[in-house]
Amino acid sequence: xxxxxxxxxxxxxxxxxxxxxxxxxxxxxxxxxxxxxxxxxxxxxxxxxxxxxxxxxxxxxxxxxxxxxxxxxxxxxxxxxxxxxxxxxxxxxxxxxxxxxxxxxxxxxxxxxxxxxxxxxxxxxxxxxxxxxxxxxxxxxxxxxxxxxxxxxxxxxxxxxxxxxxxxxxxxxxxxxxxxxxxxxxxxxxxxxxxxxxxxxxxxxxxxxxxxxxxxxxxxxxxxxxxxxxxxxxxxxxxxxxxxxxxxxxxxxxxxxxxxxxxxxxxxxxxxxxxxxxxxxxxxxxxxxxxxxxxxxxxxxxxxxxxxxxxxxxxxxxxxxxxxxxxxxxxxxxxxxxxxxxxxxxxxxxxxxxxxxxxxxxxxxxxxxxxxxxxxxxxxxxxxxxxxxxxxxxxxxxxxxxxxxxxxxxxxxxxxxxxxxxxxxxxxxxxxxxxxxxxxxxxxxxxxxxxxxxxxxx
Numbered sequence: 420x421x422x423x424x425x426x427x428x429x430x431x432x433x434x435x436x437x438x439x440x441x442x443x444x445x446x447x448x449x450x451x452x453x454x455x456x457x458x459x460x461x462x463x464x465x466x467x468x469x470x471x472x473x474x475x476x477x478x479x480x481x482x483x484x485x486x487x488x489x490x491x492x493x494x495x496x497x498x499x500x501x502x503x504x505x506x507x508x509x510x511x512x513x514x515x516x517x518x519x520x521x522x523x524x525x526x527x528x529x530x531x532x533x534x535x536x537x538x539x540x541x542x543x544x545x546x547x548x549x550x551x552x553x554x555x556x557x558x559x560x561x562x563x564x565x566x567x568x569x570x571x572x573x574x575x576x577x578x579x580x581x582x583x584x585x586x587x588x589x590x591x592x593x594x595x596x597x598x599x600x601x602x603x604x605x606x607x608x609x610x611x612x613x614x615x616x617x618x619x620x621x622x623x624x625x626x627x628x629x630x631x632x633x634x635x636x637x638x639x640x641x642x643x644x645x646x647x648x649x650x651x652x653x654x655x656x657x658x659x660x661x662x663x664x665x666x667x668x669x670x671x672x673x674x675x676x677x678x679x680x681x682x683x684x685x686x687x688x689x690x691x692x693x694x695x696x697x698x699x700x701x702x703x704x705x706x707x708x709x710x711x712x713x714x715x716x717x718x719x720x721x722x723x724x725x726x727x728x729x730x731x732x733x734x735x736x737x738x739x740x741x742x743x744x745x746x747x748x749x750x751x752x753x754x755x756x757x758x759x760x761x762x763x764x765x766x767x768x769x770x771x772x773x774x775x776x777x778x779x780x781x782x783x784x785x786x787x788x789x790x791x792x793x794x795x796x797x798x799x800x801x802x803x804x805x806x807x808x809x810x811x812x813x814x815x816x817x818x819x820x821x822x823x824x825x826x827x828x829x830x831x832x833x834x835x836x837x838x839x840x841x842x843x844x845x846x847x848x849x850x851x852x853x854x855x856x857x858x859x860x861x862x863x864x865x866x867x868x869x870x871x872x873x874x875x876x877x
Contacts, residue, residue, distance in 0.1 A: 429460040429471035432486045432493060446472065456500065457481050459511050463488075464562060465555055468496055478502055479528060479633060484567060487552075494552060495567040499532040499560045501525065513558040529561055535633045536563040542607060542632075546836040546847060547599045549630045568628050573616035573678070577685050584682040586711060590746040591862055592619070593679050594738055596629050598838060598847045600675070601734040604668050608637045612666070614674035615654040616681050638667050653677060653687040657725050660692060668733045675734060676722035680704065683711070688723070695725050714744035742843045772822030772829060772855065772872050774806060779866035781809075788822040788829075795820050797868075798835075812837065812863040822872075829853050829870050837862050 428436045430446035439448035458481075462470040468485045474495065475482035485496045500506065504525055505517040516525050536554045543551060554563035573592075576582050584592070596619060603609050612634040620628045650659040656673035658664035677688050680701075688694075688701045701723070705716035718740035724730035731737045741747075772788035774797075786806050788795055796804040800815035808817065818839055820831035830852050833839050838847030840860040855872035 424461040427461070427469075430484060432469075432471060456506065456508060458483065458498065458508075462512060464496070464557055468494070468564065470496070476502070477631075477633070479532060485564070487564075493567045495565045496562055497565070498562050499529050501528050504528075514560045532561055532633070535635070536561070538609065538632050538635050539563065539565075542603055542609070545599050545603055547595050547627055547629055549628055549632075568620045568622050568630075570620050570622035573619045573621065573682060576621060577616060577682060581685070583685055586683060586715060586746050587748050589679055589682040590741055592627055592682065593675060593741070594845045594862075595627055595838065595847070597675055597734045597738050598845055598849075599629065600671055601668070601738075602847070602849065604638070604671075604734070609635050610638055610666060610668060610671050611635050611674075612659065612670060613651065614671055614678060615651045616678055617651070619678070636666070652690045653681075655691060656727065656730070657691040657695060658727055665727070667727075669727050669730050672722050672731050672734055672737050676719050676731075676737065680719060680723075683707075683709065691725060712745055715741060715746045718744050718746075738845060742840075742845065747840070747843065770824045770827060770872060772824070772870065774820075775869045775871065776808075777858070777867050777869045779810075779864060788820065793821065808861065808866055808868075810861065810864045810866055813861050813866070817861065818859075820870075827855060827872055829855070829857075 426434050426436050428434075428441035428444060428446050429448075430441060431444040433441070433443045435441050435443040436446075436448070440446070457473050457476075458470045460471055464470065464485075467489050468487060471484040471486060473481055474484050475497075479499065479501050480497050481500050482495055482497045485494050486492075487494050500514065501524075504521045506514050506525075507517055509515050516522055533554075536551070539549060539551045540554070542548055549568070550566040552564040552566065554561070556562075571580075577584075596614075600611060600614070603611075611629070611632065613631055614629075618629060618631045620630060622628070651674075654674045654677040656670055658666050658670060673691075681687055683704065684707055686701075694700060703716045703720055704711040705713045718731075718737065721740070722731040722737045731740065773785050774788060774795075775785045776782050786795075795806060796816050796819050797806040797808060798804040798816040798818075799808055799810060799813045801807045803816050814835035814837065817835045817837075818831055818833045820829055822829055830850070831841075832850045833846045833848055835847070838845055840846075840862070841851050841853055842857040844851075853870065855870055857870050859868040859870065860866070
């Protein structure tokens, strides 16, 4: 980098370290030495990644903040370094097993770590997932490189910052993470198995990222014998306390509902075992004194059933139950606008669809959707879209839509990272088909679209 390494801050990577203190971010050099057996700052991996401070330590690995010398950008690097084995570093870098009897366990764990990297690479096309850059073996271990998320996790936000989410705010987060998990389950057959507030990060812009797929497993038809026991007490359902009980999408439903409960109340649920043995019970949301609608509370209760056969069976069902219960709120004025338009009568002739803004900026503006073969792009980029919605929260191309005049229905696909609400059903990077009379809402905006049909008088 053309400068003295000991002048570079292991946190912000600016050349501002003086007497062990960063003059830019306040990092203190002594922080690094509280983590045993970690790589030293300024270690360079594969000639490309300059290691900085430790940002995470789990049972199977250490996560470092690092600097990519090629792209000149900050990243995160996870190293396989199982804390439950007696290991040492040779020359401060290469891992060596002290006890030969641990070799098999070490290699088995490394194989699982590589599988985690492969899973992360496999799901790169999905939103709200840690973005992976690279993976490689070195120092008798394995590493993978991810984008670094500058922010805190939900546990820190709720516990340390004492922030409490409203039902609507919590639902917005759960919709994003939940729909991504459901899409991964539908297309890849994977369940996460470690959803918790600690594994959902929020950055400075308010965007959320789900991390840590180290426990993810593929659900196979006919059972999942021999599943390892990995869990976070308070968020893991009963089946995760066993190696033989079946696990499925309903396993992630429990953890997602527990996270939702924590975001709103600040309280962690008792463990599933404690609840089973009647040693402890949780207070349903309705009785927490926070004014939670009973229907929302009941949807969460069903998602938190101890017996998996009685529990809500998929994330999709759980999310739809929250929406049907009014977790995102409702607008009387929007509903009235919708009803007014459904009452309009038109003379019989050529049929065409239309999109009208019924709430928000440019209310009353209408676009005709009159060509059956044409795909109409909707978003904020006037160079890419036929229908421009001028909100920063709207993607450049947010969704696309066509109108089938013979069937009198709309067919569309969400193309965004934030998703859309179509008649209160959440879609993200997925197809939808609706009849005229539906409404489309963009998350985090007051913009509401009405999809209607008219007959052009000849």
